[in-house]
Amino acid sequence: GDSVTQMEGPVTLSEEAFLTINCTYTATGYPSLFWYVQYPGEGLQLLLKATKADDKGSNKGFEATYRKETTSFHLEKGSVQVSDSAVYFCALASGAGSYQLTFGKGTKLSVIP
């Protein structure tokens, strides 16, 4: 079945540091890939998405590229801010015809001043 594996947290970075959160997936067909962010006490919000191989999703300084050859969708940001502190979830929607999103377990990011 479909699965998403993302790097274990928590991750603690200083402000303006470079961020990478790794995400790899297993899926049938040609899935769409997503990064969601959850700020403390809130629901999940879509951060970015990519629907086909080599697509790059970007939003708020975050980027992720859909790499079919390595089945990866790593999240990056060049300079994190304290306000980026949140839990980040990688997810996929299988191209095999399912309505379901399959989520990774989440990576908690804390950014310190």
Next chain:
Amino acid sequence: NAGVTQTPKFQVLKTGQSMTLQCAQDMNHNSMYWYRQDPGMGLRLIYYSASEGTTDKGEVPNGYNVSRLNKREFSLRLESAAPSQTSVYFCASSEAISRLRQETQYFGPGTRLLVL
């Protein structure tokens, strides 16, 4: 435009009690979903409704029932609550016109449920 709303925000139940979690969306989306979020487990799908009048089981449906009351509303019912159902419950909706077209899911703020 409120997006996805959920009630209540927080609830404490005793084992064996029943309750219904309410969810509504004002985006005219076809599909709606119920997830539970547990520490270290990510989000797991309980039930979903691809369109008005249909519901299907997700990954962890045992102990739950759902009703798609109309296009806007999708409720989750716990008939006899158990401590293992202590969790944060999220409702989501998406356009999801067909199985071949996956659209972004929009999430509500969540309901924190504690079963004693």
